[in-house]
Amino acid sequence: MFIEFLWVLLLGSLLGLELIGKVPPTLHTPLMSGANAISGITVLAALTLIIKAGDNPVLLLLGTVSLGFALFNVIGGFLVTDRMLAMFSRKPARKENR
Amino acid sequence: MSASLILKYAIELVAVLLLALGIKGLSKVRSARGANQLAAVAMALAVLGLLVNYAGDGGIAATAWIWIIAGTLAGGILGAITAQRVPMTSMPETVALFNGCGGMSSLLVALGVALFPEAGGSDLVAEVSIVVSVFVGAITFTGSIVAMAKLQGWLSTPAWMQSRLRHAVNIALAVLSLAAAVKLIASGEDAQGLSLLVIGSGLLGIGVTLPIGGADMPVVISLLNSYSGVAAAAAGFVVGSQLLIVAGAMVGAAGLILTQVMCDGMNRSLGSVLFGGALGATSGGGGGGGEYTNITSCSAEECALTLEAAERVIIVPGYGLAVAQAQHTLREVTRVLETAGIDVAYAIHPVAGRMPGHMNVLLAEADVPYEQLKEMDQINPEFPATDVVLVLGANDVVNPQAKNDSSSPLYGMPVLDVQEARTVFVVKRGMSAGYSGIKNDLFELSNTSMVFGDAKKVLGDLLTELKDLGLGKK
Structure with missing residues (x-):
């Protein structure tokens, strides 16, 4: 099991290294913000903790607070990235309206 | 393999693929917005896959659902409000804040499993991944919050933090964290070692970020973003989720590349950003200082x-x-x-x-x-x-x-x-x-x-x- 996980870790890292090469400076902020939203994937860990908590109140609480933090990261991150990117993409549309 | 397990694997595979395409698309102007939405869909899929799997595999207790909904509503609504309200001028601070919360999330999960091993595991792998998750999670959290506070102008760097003394303090904090980590791994359940680790790494995050000048802050935020990916991957080991490991590793690696790209743009090396301290602090000596003598002003x-x-x-x-x-x-x-x-x-x-x-x-x-x-x-x-x-x-x-x-x-x-x-x-x-x-x-x-x-x-x-x-x- 552990070895499998290590493979997953290795391949995931290699994939991440290859994914972005040349990024125009315009996109540095949105890309960082988008990647940041993805790092909120710890929602999965938080959910797992809650589900496995049984009726242990401390675990339930820790899991729920963790879930809240992670979702704050995810939802806020994606929305704010979208807000930034919307400003780039709406330009041509407006021009056509004129 | 049960049907729900196969479904889970299928959903997870699609989610990983979409996440990878999302990160890739975000680096091109044309595709960026769609890519961001794609990544959001992937995230939703991943959550769905997890819920489907657990629901099929013994079910999810009613109490668990209540807590899940409570956490979802609280975090989701606050996140949505923050994202809508924040002015465009304070984007860097916002990203830092979100990032810190991601780190905090990994930290809390690891704490939970550390305190109650029945929720995860108690073998060596679990212990090591808990330690990594706590360490990186705490640094990400405090570092991001300091970065945010500095960019907002709530915090300035105290003078001693700009002297060489800070290196000694940071090294001491790192040693303290390392000692706590070793103690924790060696002795298994150990509340004292755990709290020492949390405090040590939390303070280390502050100590490392505080001396960095505001102009370099974006690079630091990008690096902390990479850390939060690492923290997520470590949390993936803690709870045994391959998807979490892949996604965390991807963000960690991609964040590192982005940090490098940003450093190149500023003609700074990552080392000088992290350990060089505030640029302004050293400016007195160079050819830069002096009064202006020959200024023309006009209306x-x-x-x-x-x-x-x-x-x-x-x-x-x-x-x-x-x-x-x-x-x-x-x-x-x-x-x-x-x-x-x-x-x-x-x-x-x-x-x-x-x-x-x-x-x-x-x-x-x-x-x-x-x-x-x-x-x-x-x-x-x-x-x-x-x-x-x-x-x-x-x-x-x-x-x-x-x-x-x-x-x-x-x-x-x-x-x-x-x-x-x-x-x-x-x-x-x-x-x-x-x-x-x-x-x-x-x-x-x-x-x-x-x-x-x-x-x-x-x-x-x-x-x-x-x-x-x-x-x-x-």
Whole structure:
């Protein structure tokens, strides 16, 4: 099991290294913000903790607070990235309206 | 394999694929927005896959559902409100805040499993991954919060933090954290070691981030973003989720590359950003300091007259423009110039503002056409053929010292060659130094005139003057 996980870790890292090469400076902020939203994937860990908590109140609480933090990261991150990117993409549309 | 397990694997595979495509797409202007939405869909899928799997595999207790819904609502609503309300000028702080919360989430999960091993595991693998998750999670959290507070101006760097003493303090904190980690791994359940680890790594995050100068903050936020990926991957080991490991590793690695790309743009090495301390602190010694002697200042009226006679104008926006929220007024001014047949372009320095891409976002908000935004390498050869350059609240990025004076702390940083243009107007609130605290030789050149005042006010005056001259009417 552990070895499998290590493979997953290795391949995931290699994939991440290859994914972005040349990024125009315009996109540095949105890309960082988008990647940041993805790092909120710890929602999965938080959910797992809650589900496995049984009726242990401390675990339930820790899991729920963790879930809240992670979702704050995810939802806020994606929305704010979208807000930034919307400003780039709406330009041509407006021009056509004129 | 049960049906729900197969479904889970299928969903997870699709989610990983979409996440990878999302990150890739985010690095191209055309596809960026769609890619972001794709990543959001992938995230939703991943959550769905997890719930489906657990629901099929023994079910999810009613109490668990209640807690899940409570956490989802709290985090989701707060996140959505924050994302809508926050002004575009404070994007860097916002990203830092979100990032810190991601780190906190990993930290809390690891704490939970550490306290109650039945929720995860208690073998060596579990212990090590808990330690990594707590350590990186805590550094990410405190580091991001400090970064946010510094960018907001809530925190400044205490003097001792700029001295060499800070290295000793940070090394001590790192050793403390390491000792706590070893103790924790060796002895298994150990509340004392755990709390020591949390405190040590939390303080380390503060100690490492606090001395870093504001101009370097974006790089630090990007690096912390990479850390939060690592923390997520570690949390993946803690709870045994392969998807979490892949996604965390992807963000961790991609964040590292982005950090490097950003460093390259500023001509700084990652090492000098992390350990060099604030640029401003060292500026006294170089060739930079000194008083201004030969300043020409002029009124908005004179500026307007020169602009009217120009054929080609380049705007250089900086943080001052963002602070004054003058982007819309600027757009009105450039519209007037354009209707008068004057060619207008914007020169965007890679680190203008407080974050790469900051100016692009800001100007896009004011409806400036994307094609008019020119990157540094693209626009630098065009300055000699330009009549008027209007520098709006930018300073260090137009300092010729970076090219001419090898003793200057700025030396080597790529800058915009605005001094090559026929006339340069610098709109600035006063003669205070730029972010680096270094004197700007540009202001003393004979073809430079200073227009003192808040960018928004000066641009407003300029607009009135230009209209009085009869420009902007068809």
